[in-house]
Amino acid sequence: AQKVTQAQTEISVVEKEDVTLDCVYETRDTTYYLFWYKQPPSGELVFLIRRNSFDEQNEISGRYSWNFQKSTSSFNFTITASQVVDSAVYFCALSEVNYGGSQGNLIFGKGTKLSVKP
């Protein structure tokens, strides 16, 4: 069965600290995509990144970086020099290719609430 686990329910850091949000997934498929979304206190869901299962290169975007390790089925997200505006709930999600060709579901983890204190 497909599953996404975000073991950290809540994390609290002080501004300028680095923080890593963990994501571990389970899937039987060899082709799949992984996503991270951010949900700030205002409630909307903001897309951050998509990574396909064949691309294990790490990605950096400003203060954000993602580490995809297929061997451990993990897709961790690191925020460097955190800021108060990074405070949000972060969701990791998995989408599979269905063999019938139909759109795969997005399976979400339960989210990690990050609080960055000044």
Next chain:
Amino acid sequence: DTAVSQTPKYLVTQMGNDKSIKCEQNLGHDTMYWYKQDSKKFLKIMFSYNNKELIINETVPNRFSPKSPDKAHLNLHINSLELGDSAVYFCASSLRPVSRLDTQYFGPGTRLTVL
């Protein structure tokens, strides 16, 4: 311009009523979705529409019925509302009809409160 919009943003209603939530996307996407986020923030797919055809229907009570008049709109109609329906409902869309796993872009959410 808002890419995926939902109305209303907040909806408070009595048990037993029927209500609708509207969703529109101006991205030219072919596939649209409805997700439910419960009080514990857990997000779960409810429906997906591909070019006006239902392609996913998770174990959702049949009181919930998605209606897609065209590929830019996917409305959610809920009959006989129950207390447990209280949640935030998110609409989303993605580009292509057959899965190459395009990114799903979400609307701002509709917070439904059933009293």
